[in-house]
Amino acid sequence: MKIACVQMNVQFGDIEQNFSSVENHVKKAAAEKADTIVFPEMWNTGYALNQLDQLADENGQRARKFLKELAVTFNVNIVGGSVATKKDGSFYNTMYVANRSGEIVAEYDKAHLFKLMDEHLFMKAGQKMNMFELEGIMCGGVICYDLRFPEWIHGHVLKGAKIMFVPAQWPSKRIDHWQILLQARAIENQCFIVAVNNVGSNPNNEFNGHSMVIAPWGELLLSGQTEEGIYYVNVDLQEVDSVRNTIPVFQDRRPDLYTS
Numbered sequence: 428m429k430i431a432c433v434q435m436n437v438q439f440g441d442i443e444q445n446f447s448s449v450e451n452h453v454k455k456a457a458a459e460k461a462d463t464i465v466f467p468e469m470w471n472t473g474y475a476l477n478q479l480d481q482l483a484d485e486n487g488q489r490a491r492k493f494l495k496e497l498a499v500t501f502n503v504n505i506v507g508g509s510v511a512t513k514k515d516g517s518f519y520n521t522m523y524v525a526n527r528s529g530e531i532v533a534e535y536d537k538a539h540l541f542k543l544m545d546e547h548l549f550m551k552a553g554q555k556m557n558m559f560e561l562e563g564i565m566c567g568g569v570i571c572y573d574l575r576f577p578e579w580i581h582g583h584v585l586k587g588a589k590i591m592f593v594p595a596q597w598p599s600k601r602i603d604h605w606q607i608l609l610q611a612r613a614i615e616n617q618c619f620i621v622a623v624n625n626v627g628s629n630p631n632n633e634f635n636g637h638s639m640v641i642a643p644w645g646e647l648l649l650s651g652q653t654e655e656g657i658y659y660v661n662v663d664l665q666e667v668d669s670v671r672n673t674i675p676v677f678q679d680r681r682p683d684l685y686t687s
Protein backbone atom coordinates (compact mmCIF):
# COMPACT_ATOMS: atom_id res chain seq x y z
CA MET A 428 0.00 0.00 0.00
CA LYS A 429 1.38 3.40 -0.98
CA ILE A 430 0.54 5.87 1.76
CA ALA A 431 0.66 9.66 1.42
CA CYS A 432 1.12 11.53 4.69
CA VAL A 433 -0.08 15.10 4.31
CA GLN A 434 1.81 17.21 6.82
CA MET A 435 -0.51 20.18 6.50
CA ASN A 436 -0.37 23.73 7.79
CA VAL A 437 -3.88 23.84 9.25
CA GLN A 438 -5.13 27.44 9.35
CA PHE A 439 -6.60 28.41 12.73
CA GLY A 440 -10.35 29.00 12.32
CA ASP A 441 -10.18 29.30 8.50
CA ILE A 442 -12.45 26.53 7.32
CA GLU A 443 -12.62 27.49 3.62
CA GLN A 444 -8.85 27.69 3.31
CA ASN A 445 -8.48 24.31 5.04
CA PHE A 446 -11.03 22.54 2.82
CA SER A 447 -9.34 23.96 -0.24
CA SER A 448 -5.92 22.86 1.00
CA VAL A 449 -7.13 19.29 1.67
CA GLU A 450 -8.58 19.12 -1.85
CA ASN A 451 -5.32 20.31 -3.41
CA HIS A 452 -3.30 17.81 -1.40
CA VAL A 453 -5.60 14.94 -2.43
CA LYS A 454 -5.19 15.93 -6.11
CA LYS A 455 -1.40 15.94 -5.78
CA ALA A 456 -1.21 12.65 -3.87
CA ALA A 457 -3.59 10.93 -6.30
CA ALA A 458 -1.38 12.08 -9.20
CA GLU A 459 1.50 10.27 -7.44
CA LYS A 460 -0.67 7.12 -7.33
CA ALA A 461 -1.11 7.00 -3.56
CA ASP A 462 -3.53 4.34 -2.36
CA THR A 463 -4.27 5.97 0.97
CA ILE A 464 -3.96 9.63 1.98
CA VAL A 465 -3.73 10.66 5.62
CA PHE A 466 -4.42 14.10 7.14
CA PRO A 467 -3.70 15.62 10.59
CA GLU A 468 -6.02 16.27 13.52
CA MET A 469 -8.74 18.99 13.47
CA TRP A 470 -7.93 20.01 9.92
CA ASN A 471 -11.18 21.93 9.41
CA THR A 472 -10.90 24.43 12.27
CA GLY A 473 -7.53 23.94 13.95
CA TYR A 474 -7.70 24.27 17.73
CA ALA A 475 -10.11 27.23 17.55
CA LEU A 476 -12.03 25.72 20.46
CA ASN A 477 -13.77 28.89 21.60
CA GLN A 478 -15.20 29.35 18.09
CA LEU A 479 -16.69 25.86 17.84
CA ASP A 480 -20.23 27.21 18.10
CA GLN A 481 -19.78 28.92 14.74
CA LEU A 482 -17.28 26.55 13.13
CA ALA A 483 -17.97 22.93 14.09
CA ASP A 484 -19.36 20.71 11.35
CA GLU A 485 -22.99 19.76 12.19
CA ASN A 486 -23.06 15.95 12.27
CA GLY A 487 -19.87 16.01 10.21
CA GLN A 488 -22.08 16.43 7.15
CA ARG A 489 -19.79 18.66 5.17
CA ALA A 490 -16.60 16.69 5.91
CA ARG A 491 -18.22 13.32 5.18
CA LYS A 492 -19.64 14.43 1.83
CA PHE A 493 -16.39 16.14 0.87
CA LEU A 494 -14.18 13.15 1.76
CA LYS A 495 -16.50 10.66 0.02
CA GLU A 496 -16.57 12.71 -3.17
CA LEU A 497 -12.81 13.20 -3.22
CA ALA A 498 -12.22 9.49 -2.57
CA VAL A 499 -14.38 8.46 -5.53
CA THR A 500 -13.21 11.19 -7.90
CA PHE A 501 -9.54 10.45 -7.28
CA ASN A 502 -9.87 6.71 -6.59
CA VAL A 503 -8.09 6.84 -3.22
CA ASN A 504 -8.75 5.94 0.39
CA ILE A 505 -8.72 8.94 2.72
CA VAL A 506 -7.97 8.72 6.43
CA GLY A 507 -9.47 12.10 7.10
CA GLY A 508 -7.41 13.01 10.16
CA SER A 509 -10.07 14.54 12.32
CA VAL A 510 -12.51 17.41 12.17
CA ALA A 511 -14.39 19.36 14.82
CA THR A 512 -18.01 18.20 14.76
CA LYS A 513 -21.24 19.02 16.58
CA LYS A 514 -23.49 16.07 17.34
CA ASP A 515 -26.61 16.24 19.51
CA GLY A 516 -25.56 19.66 20.78
CA SER A 517 -22.03 18.57 21.88
CA PHE A 518 -18.66 19.04 20.20
CA TYR A 519 -16.38 16.15 19.26
CA ASN A 520 -12.98 15.63 17.66
CA THR A 521 -14.01 13.15 14.96
CA MET A 522 -12.11 10.98 12.50
CA TYR A 523 -13.84 9.95 9.27
CA VAL A 524 -12.34 7.44 6.84
CA ALA A 525 -13.60 7.20 3.25
CA ASN A 526 -12.66 4.31 0.98
CA ARG A 527 -12.22 4.38 -2.80
CA SER A 528 -15.85 3.37 -3.31
CA GLY A 529 -16.99 6.45 -1.44
CA GLU A 530 -18.12 4.62 1.70
CA ILE A 531 -17.44 6.12 5.11
CA VAL A 532 -15.88 3.09 6.79
CA ALA A 533 -15.00 4.74 10.11
CA GLU A 534 -16.34 7.44 12.40
CA TYR A 535 -14.38 7.80 15.63
CA ASP A 536 -14.57 10.42 18.37
CA LYS A 537 -11.27 11.04 20.20
CA ALA A 538 -11.46 9.05 23.42
CA HIS A 539 -8.90 10.89 25.56
CA LEU A 540 -9.30 14.67 25.69
CA PHE A 541 -6.16 16.71 26.27
CA LYS A 542 -6.57 18.94 29.32
CA LEU A 543 -3.33 20.85 28.67
CA MET A 544 -4.98 22.26 25.51
CA ASP A 545 -8.40 22.72 27.24
CA GLU A 546 -10.10 20.14 25.04
CA HIS A 547 -12.13 18.78 27.97
CA LEU A 548 -13.69 22.23 28.55
CA PHE A 549 -15.20 22.31 25.07
CA MET A 550 -15.57 18.75 23.78
CA LYS A 551 -17.03 15.41 24.73
CA ALA A 552 -14.97 12.23 24.64
CA GLY A 553 -15.83 9.30 22.42
CA GLN A 554 -16.83 5.93 23.84
CA LYS A 555 -15.92 3.49 21.07
CA MET A 556 -12.90 1.92 19.41
CA ASN A 557 -12.04 2.59 15.79
CA MET A 558 -11.50 -0.49 13.63
CA PHE A 559 -11.92 -0.39 9.85
CA GLU A 560 -10.81 -2.18 6.72
CA LEU A 561 -8.95 -0.66 3.76
CA GLU A 562 -8.03 -2.80 0.75
CA GLY A 563 -8.70 -5.92 2.84
CA ILE A 564 -6.30 -4.77 5.58
CA MET A 565 -7.58 -4.40 9.13
CA CYS A 566 -6.69 -0.94 10.45
CA GLY A 567 -7.26 1.12 13.56
CA GLY A 568 -7.20 4.84 14.22
CA VAL A 569 -6.67 6.97 17.30
CA ILE A 570 -6.15 10.72 17.65
CA CYS A 571 -3.11 12.53 19.05
CA TYR A 572 -3.24 12.37 22.90
CA ASP A 573 -4.80 8.86 22.58
CA LEU A 574 -1.23 7.82 21.74
CA ARG A 575 -0.23 8.13 25.42
CA PHE A 576 -2.57 5.28 26.38
CA PRO A 577 -0.86 2.02 25.42
CA GLU A 578 -3.85 -0.15 26.36
CA TRP A 579 -6.03 1.78 23.93
CA ILE A 580 -3.76 1.08 20.97
CA HIS A 581 -3.04 -2.46 22.12
CA GLY A 582 -6.79 -3.14 22.28
CA HIS A 583 -7.11 -2.24 18.58
CA VAL A 584 -4.17 -4.47 17.69
CA LEU A 585 -5.61 -7.38 19.69
CA LYS A 586 -8.74 -7.00 17.57
CA GLY A 587 -6.62 -7.39 14.42
CA ALA A 588 -5.30 -3.95 13.40
CA LYS A 589 -2.11 -4.24 11.36
CA ILE A 590 -1.81 -0.52 10.69
CA MET A 591 -2.60 2.13 13.30
CA PHE A 592 -3.21 5.68 12.03
CA VAL A 593 -2.45 8.57 14.40
CA PRO A 594 -3.42 12.04 13.13
CA ALA A 595 -2.26 14.80 15.46
CA GLN A 596 -1.73 18.43 16.35
CA TRP A 597 1.20 17.65 18.64
CA PRO A 598 3.14 20.80 19.66
CA SER A 599 6.87 21.17 18.98
CA LYS A 600 7.75 21.47 22.65
CA ARG A 601 6.89 17.80 23.28
CA ILE A 602 8.00 16.41 19.90
CA ASP A 603 10.52 14.13 21.65
CA HIS A 604 7.61 12.39 23.43
CA TRP A 605 5.82 12.01 20.09
CA GLN A 606 8.77 10.30 18.44
CA ILE A 607 9.55 7.97 21.32
CA LEU A 608 5.95 6.98 22.00
CA LEU A 609 5.24 6.28 18.33
CA GLN A 610 8.28 4.08 17.98
CA ALA A 611 7.46 2.23 21.19
CA ARG A 612 3.84 1.66 20.11
CA ALA A 613 5.05 0.14 16.80
CA ILE A 614 7.56 -2.17 18.48
CA GLU A 615 5.32 -3.32 21.34
CA ASN A 616 2.36 -3.93 19.01
CA GLN A 617 4.40 -5.25 16.08
CA CYS A 618 2.30 -3.20 13.66
CA PHE A 619 2.75 -0.28 11.28
CA ILE A 620 2.18 3.15 12.79
CA VAL A 621 1.30 6.00 10.41
CA ALA A 622 1.36 9.29 12.30
CA VAL A 623 0.67 12.65 10.66
CA ASN A 624 1.22 15.94 12.47
CA ASN A 625 0.36 19.56 11.80
CA VAL A 626 2.86 22.35 11.01
CA GLY A 627 2.61 26.09 11.65
CA SER A 628 1.22 27.80 14.69
CA ASN A 629 -1.90 28.99 16.47
CA PRO A 630 -2.20 31.59 19.25
CA ASN A 631 -1.18 28.99 21.86
CA ASN A 632 1.19 26.52 20.23
CA GLU A 633 3.75 25.87 17.53
CA PHE A 634 3.78 22.68 15.51
CA ASN A 635 6.84 21.31 13.76
CA GLY A 636 5.61 18.25 11.89
CA HIS A 637 7.92 15.26 12.26
CA SER A 638 5.24 12.99 10.82
CA MET A 639 6.37 9.40 11.11
CA VAL A 640 5.79 5.99 9.61
CA ILE A 641 7.25 3.12 11.61
CA ALA A 642 7.51 -0.53 10.64
CA PRO A 643 6.58 -3.40 13.00
CA TRP A 644 10.27 -4.00 13.81
CA GLY A 645 10.64 -0.34 14.77
CA GLU A 646 12.45 1.00 11.68
CA LEU A 647 11.61 4.58 10.75
CA LEU A 648 10.21 4.49 7.20
CA LEU A 649 9.49 8.19 7.48
CA SER A 650 10.75 10.83 9.84
CA GLY A 651 9.35 14.03 8.40
CA GLN A 652 10.80 17.53 8.36
CA THR A 653 9.22 20.66 9.77
CA GLU A 654 7.62 22.15 6.64
CA GLU A 655 4.27 21.58 4.98
CA GLY A 656 4.41 18.77 2.42
CA ILE A 657 3.37 15.30 1.36
CA TYR A 658 5.50 12.27 2.21
CA TYR A 659 5.06 8.93 0.42
CA VAL A 660 5.80 5.58 2.01
CA ASN A 661 5.18 2.03 0.77
CA VAL A 662 4.20 -0.43 3.46
CA ASP A 663 4.48 -4.19 3.01
CA LEU A 664 1.91 -5.83 5.28
CA GLN A 665 3.72 -9.18 5.21
CA GLU A 666 6.23 -7.62 7.61
CA VAL A 667 3.64 -7.74 10.38
CA ASP A 668 3.37 -11.55 10.31
CA SER A 669 7.09 -11.95 9.79
CA VAL A 670 7.94 -9.89 12.91
CA ARG A 671 5.23 -11.63 14.94
CA ASN A 672 6.67 -15.03 13.95
CA THR A 673 10.19 -13.96 14.90
CA ILE A 674 9.28 -12.69 18.39
CA PRO A 675 5.84 -14.12 19.24
CA VAL A 676 4.81 -11.59 21.89
CA PHE A 677 1.13 -12.12 21.15
CA GLN A 678 1.45 -15.83 21.99
CA ASP A 679 3.65 -15.11 25.01
CA ARG A 680 1.32 -12.61 26.67
CA ARG A 681 0.28 -13.41 30.26
CA PRO A 682 -3.02 -11.54 30.65
CA ASP A 683 -3.68 -13.64 33.78
CA LEU A 684 -0.91 -11.62 35.47
CA TYR A 685 -1.93 -8.18 34.25
CA THR A 686 -4.16 -5.88 36.27
CA SER A 687 -6.43 -3.56 34.31
Ligand SMILES: NC(=O)CCC(=O)C(=O)O
Pocket residue numbers: 468541544570571572573575595596597598601604
Ligand atom coordinates in the same frame (compact mmCIF):
# COMPACT_ATOMS: atom_id res chain seq x y z
N1 LIG B 1 -3.84 17.49 20.33
C1 LIG B 1 -3.39 16.72 21.29
O1 LIG B 1 -4.05 15.78 21.72
C2 LIG B 1 -2.01 17.05 21.81
C3 LIG B 1 -1.41 15.96 22.66
C4 LIG B 1 -0.09 16.37 23.20
O2 LIG B 1 0.44 17.41 22.86
C5 LIG B 1 0.58 15.51 24.17
O3 LIG B 1 1.68 15.91 24.63
O4 LIG B 1 0.07 14.44 24.51
